[in-house]
Amino acid sequence: MSAVESYATKLVRNRMGLWLFIISDAFVFVGLFVARMVLLGDTRPELDQGLGLAVTIMLLVSSFFMNRAEVEMAHGNRPAFLRNTFITMALGVIFLLGVVGVEWQIAHFGPADGQQGAVFYAMTGFHAFHVLTGVIFLFIVWNNGRRGHYSAEKHWAVEACAIYWHFVDVVWMFFYVGLYLLGTPIV
Amino acid sequence: MRFFSTSFFRGLIAQAAGTVLGMGLVMALRVIFGLPLSSPVEADDAHIREIIVVGGVIVGAITFMIGAGVFTDWFKWARGEETSDDHTPDPSKPNWMRYFSVDFDHKVIGVQYGVTSLLLLLFGGIFAMLFRIELSGSGITFLNSEIFKVLLGYDGPHLYNTLMSLHGIVMIAGILLGVGAMSNYLVPMLIGANDMAFPRLNAFAFWINVPGAAILLSSLFFGGFDTGWVGYPPLSLRAPLGMQMFLIGVYLVGLSSIAGSINVIVTTLTMRAKGMSMFRMPIFCWAALATALLQFTATQLIGLSFQLVMLERLLGMTFFDSLKGGDPVLYQHLFWFYSHPAVYVFILPGLGVISELLPVFSRKPLYGTRWVALSSFGIAVVSFFVWAHHMFVSGMSPFLRIPFMYSTLLVAVPTGVKFFSWAATLWQGKIIFKTPMLFALGAVVIFLLGGVTGPPLATIATDLHLHDTWFVVGHFHDTMFGGFIFPFVAAIFYWFPKMTGRMYNEKQGKIQFWLMFIGFMLMSNLQLVLGLLGMRRRVVDFDAALGFDTMQLALTIGGFMVFFGMLLFAYNIIRSWTKGEVAEGNVWDSRSPEWQKPNPMPLHNYEHPFEVVGEPYDYGLPNSRYVNMNPAGESPAAH
Incomplete structure (x- = not known):
C-alpha cells in the first residue's frame, strides 16, 4: 500500500471524523440547555423580541446561502460559490453584531445578575464563539476558493464548512426557543 | 544541544x-x-x-x-498550501x-503518551507518599514541617487537601494518557493499518497534554486547592487560585481525550485489514472502540462544568452558588455524567489487555470471544445511566435513587461476562508464568476485589453508611489497579520487545510484581477495613482513641511497597531500553500480526497488507490460522 492514500479513502474518514466531532460538540450545547432548564425552569430572561427574531432570521437565511455555495461548488461554478459564501459570511457577522454588539449591550442585566444573566450570557456566548469560528472557517474557504483551490470533485473543506455552519445554525434554533420563547419573562 | x-x-x-x-x-x-x-x-x-x-x-x-x-x-x-503525507523521519x-x-507516526506518539503517562503517575505517587507519611499516625506532624511553608507558602491541613486532590487528578490524567498510549500504539498495529486515520490530530491530542499537565501541576504553587479531584462548588468557588490551574489543566487533558477518541473510532471502523470483520477484530480494539465512544461524548460535559465554574469565579455568573440562587447539584449532575463513564474509560482498555494476554500465556482460545467483545459495549452503554449513584446523599430527589441503584447493579452483568471468560480461558490451560502474565493474573484478582466491593456502594441502604468513608477509597483503588495499573504494566512488558527490540529484565519484573501485589493487597484491604470502621475520606487527622494507628502504619508500608515497585519498573524499562537482551522474532509465540514482523516494528508497519483468514484467539487448535501475512504470494526477500 502506498504511503499516500487516495482522496476518496480520505474523504470517507474525514466525513466520519467531522460528524463524530459534531456529535461530541452537541453534548456541550445539550449540557447548557439542561443547565438553563434547571436554573430558569418555566421562566426566561426579558429580552428584545424583535432583535431576537431578526438575528434568528439572519442565521436561518445564511444556512440557505451556505447550501447554495456548496451545491455551486459541487457543480464547478466558482463565481456563484464565492458569492454565496461571501453572503453567508456577511450574515454570520451581522448575527454576531446583533447578539454580542447589540443584545448584550441593551440587556437590562449583566452576566453577574442572577441566574438569568448567567444562563443568557453563557448560552449566547458559547454559541457566538462557534459562530465566530464558523465565520473564520468561511473566510478561509472563501479566500482559498478565490485563489482557485477547489474543484467540483475535490472540495472537502467547503463541505466541512457547510456541515459545521448548519450545525451551528441548528443549535441556535434550540437556543432561540430556550431563551426567547419558552416560559414567562422574568420582570 | x-x-x-x-x-x-x-x-x-x-x-x-x-x-x-x-x-x-x-x-x-x-x-x-x-x-x-x-x-x-x-x-x-x-x-x-x-x-x-x-x-x-x-x-x-x-x-x-x-x-x-x-x-x-x-x-x-x-x-491553501499542500502538505506531504509521507512521514518518513529526517535521517540527519x-x-x-x-x-x-x-511526529505523526502512531508508534512514536504511543511511546510519547506512555512516557508522559508514567511521569504523571510518578508525580501522583509522590503526592500520595507525602500524605501517606502524614497519615501513618494520628496527629498532624509531617505536613507541618517548616520546609513546606517555605516552599509553597502553606502547610498542614490545606497542604494535605492539596496533595490529596492533586494525587487524584494527576493520577487520572496519567491514566487517561496511559489509555491514549495503549490505543495509539496498539490499535493500528493490531488491525493492520500503517497509522491512525488523522495523524495530525493525533499529534495535537498528545501535545495538548504537555501544557495541560504543566498547568495542572503548577496549581501546587498557586496556593493549591482543597476540593478533592471532583471540584464541587461552592467550595471550588472559594478555593485559592490553584483551583483555576486545576480547571484549565483538566480541560486541556479532556480536549486530548476527545480528539484522540475520534481518531480511534475512525481508525477502527475504516482501516481494518482485509478479511477482518468486526468479530475477528482483536478484543483490545473492541475495548478501545467502546472507550472512545465514552470519551468523545461524555468528556464534553466535564469540560462544560469546569468552564462554568471558571466563569462563575471570574465573572460572577451564578450557576452553582446556592447563596445567590444557583444550584450546586446541577454541577454534580454535569460532572458525574462524565466522571462516571470516565472510570470505564480508565478500565476498559486494561480489561482488553487482560483478554489479549490470557490466551497467549495459557495457550488456549479465549472463551466466548464474541461475548467478551460485546461486553465492553455493554459496560459502555450502561455506564451512561448510572452517574447519579455518586449523589445518593447529595440532596438529589430521593425517587431518582432507585433507578440509578438498579442501573448500577446492572454493570455487574457485562463485567461478569469478562470474568467468566477469563476463568474459562485459564481453566486447564498450560499457563506460562512470565511477568506480563503475572500482572494480568494479578489484575484479574484485584479487579475481582473491586467488583465485589461495588454492590455495597451501589445499594442505597449500605451506601448511606459507606458514603465518604475509606471503603469508597479502597473500592476505587481496587478498580484502578485491577483495571488500569496492572494491565498497563503487563502491556508495557508484553509489547516492550515490539517497541524497543529488546527484552526487559524478567527477574526484576517478577520482583516488581510480588512487591506491588503484596503491597497493594495490604493497602487496599486496610482501606476497606478502615472504611467499614468509620474512617472518613479527605481528612488529615484521626482521633488516636479510634485505635487506627497500627493499621494506618501498615497501610503506609503497603503504599510504599507499591511505590518502590513502580520505581523498580522505571529502572527496568530505562535500562532494558538500551542494554536489554536483543529480542528477535515472535517472542511470545503469538498469533497476532504485529509479532510476525521484526522487532522493533518497522517504520511503516505493514509494507504489504496482510489478510485475516481465521479467528484471532484459537490458540492450541490444530490447523487454525489467524493471518496470512503474504496473501499475494510474493517472496519475503522482495520487501
Whole structure:
C-alpha cells in the first residue's frame, strides 16, 4: 500500500471524523440547555423580541446561502460559490453584531445578575464563539476558493464548512426557543 | 544541544513567553475598558490577579502548541498550501529527537503518551507518599514541617487537601494518557493499518497534554486547592487560585481525550485489514472502540462544568452558588455524567489487555470471544445511566435513587461476562508464568476485589453508611489497579520487545510484581477495613482513641511497597531500553500480526497488507490460522 492514500479513502474518514466531532460538540450545547432548564425552569430572561427574531432570521437565511455555495461548488461554478459564501459570511457577522454588539449591550442585566444573566450570557456566548469560528472557517474557504483551490470533485473543506455552519445554525434554533420563547419573562 | 531545537523545548519557551504576553494583554484590555488593575480591598485585588493570571495561562497553552509546531500543517492548509503525507523521519537527526518532537507516526506518539503517562503517575505517587507519611499516625506532624511553608507558602491541613486532590487528578490524567498510549500504539498495529486515520490530530491530542499537565501541576504553587479531584462548588468557588490551574489543566487533558477518541473510532471502523470483520477484530480494539465512544461524548460535559465554574469565579455568573440562587447539584449532575463513564474509560482498555494476554500465556482460545467483545459495549452503554449513584446523599430527589441503584447493579452483568471468560480461558490451560502474565493474573484478582466491593456502594441502604468513608477509597483503588495499573504494566512488558527490540529484565519484573501485589493487597484491604470502621475520606487527622494507628502504619508500608515497585519498573524499562537482551522474532509465540514482523516494528508497519483468514484467539487448535501475512504470494526477500 502506498504511503499516500487516495482522496476518496480520505474523504470517507474525514466525513466520519467531522460528524463524530459534531456529535461530541452537541453534548456541550445539550449540557447548557439542561443547565438553563434547571436554573430558569418555566421562566426566561426579558429580552428584545424583535432583535431576537431578526438575528434568528439572519442565521436561518445564511444556512440557505451556505447550501447554495456548496451545491455551486459541487457543480464547478466558482463565481456563484464565492458569492454565496461571501453572503453567508456577511450574515454570520451581522448575527454576531446583533447578539454580542447589540443584545448584550441593551440587556437590562449583566452576566453577574442572577441566574438569568448567567444562563443568557453563557448560552449566547458559547454559541457566538462557534459562530465566530464558523465565520473564520468561511473566510478561509472563501479566500482559498478565490485563489482557485477547489474543484467540483475535490472540495472537502467547503463541505466541512457547510456541515459545521448548519450545525451551528441548528443549535441556535434550540437556543432561540430556550431563551426567547419558552416560559414567562422574568420582570 | 539538539535538545534546544526539539518541539518540546520550543513549546515550553513559547508557553512561558505566551503566558507573560497573555497577562499583558488582559491588563491592556482592562486599561482600555477602564477597569482597575489593583484594588485596596484584598479580596478584590486577588480577584483581579486571578483574571490576569488565568488569561495569561490560557494564552500560554495556545502558544505552546504554536511554538511546538503542532498547528504548522493546519496553518498551511488554511493558507491553501499542500502538505506531504509521507512521514518518513529526517535521517540527519538522531532517533531520540523524534520522541521530543511533533511526529505523526502512531508508534512514536504511543511511546510519547506512555512516557508522559508514567511521569504523571510518578508525580501522583509522590503526592500520595507525602500524605501517606502524614497519615501513618494520628496527629498532624509531617505536613507541618517548616520546609513546606517555605516552599509553597502553606502547610498542614490545606497542604494535605492539596496533595490529596492533586494525587487524584494527576493520577487520572496519567491514566487517561496511559489509555491514549495503549490505543495509539496498539490499535493500528493490531488491525493492520500503517497509522491512525488523522495523524495530525493525533499529534495535537498528545501535545495538548504537555501544557495541560504543566498547568495542572503548577496549581501546587498557586496556593493549591482543597476540593478533592471532583471540584464541587461552592467550595471550588472559594478555593485559592490553584483551583483555576486545576480547571484549565483538566480541560486541556479532556480536549486530548476527545480528539484522540475520534481518531480511534475512525481508525477502527475504516482501516481494518482485509478479511477482518468486526468479530475477528482483536478484543483490545473492541475495548478501545467502546472507550472512545465514552470519551468523545461524555468528556464534553466535564469540560462544560469546569468552564462554568471558571466563569462563575471570574465573572460572577451564578450557576452553582446556592447563596445567590444557583444550584450546586446541577454541577454534580454535569460532572458525574462524565466522571462516571470516565472510570470505564480508565478500565476498559486494561480489561482488553487482560483478554489479549490470557490466551497467549495459557495457550488456549479465549472463551466466548464474541461475548467478551460485546461486553465492553455493554459496560459502555450502561455506564451512561448510572452517574447519579455518586449523589445518593447529595440532596438529589430521593425517587431518582432507585433507578440509578438498579442501573448500577446492572454493570455487574457485562463485567461478569469478562470474568467468566477469563476463568474459562485459564481453566486447564498450560499457563506460562512470565511477568506480563503475572500482572494480568494479578489484575484479574484485584479487579475481582473491586467488583465485589461495588454492590455495597451501589445499594442505597449500605451506601448511606459507606458514603465518604475509606471503603469508597479502597473500592476505587481496587478498580484502578485491577483495571488500569496492572494491565498497563503487563502491556508495557508484553509489547516492550515490539517497541524497543529488546527484552526487559524478567527477574526484576517478577520482583516488581510480588512487591506491588503484596503491597497493594495490604493497602487496599486496610482501606476497606478502615472504611467499614468509620474512617472518613479527605481528612488529615484521626482521633488516636479510634485505635487506627497500627493499621494506618501498615497501610503506609503497603503504599510504599507499591511505590518502590513502580520505581523498580522505571529502572527496568530505562535500562532494558538500551542494554536489554536483543529480542528477535515472535517472542511470545503469538498469533497476532504485529509479532510476525521484526522487532522493533518497522517504520511503516505493514509494507504489504496482510489478510485475516481465521479467528484471532484459537490458540492450541490444530490447523487454525489467524493471518496470512503474504496473501499475494510474493517472496519475503522482495520487501
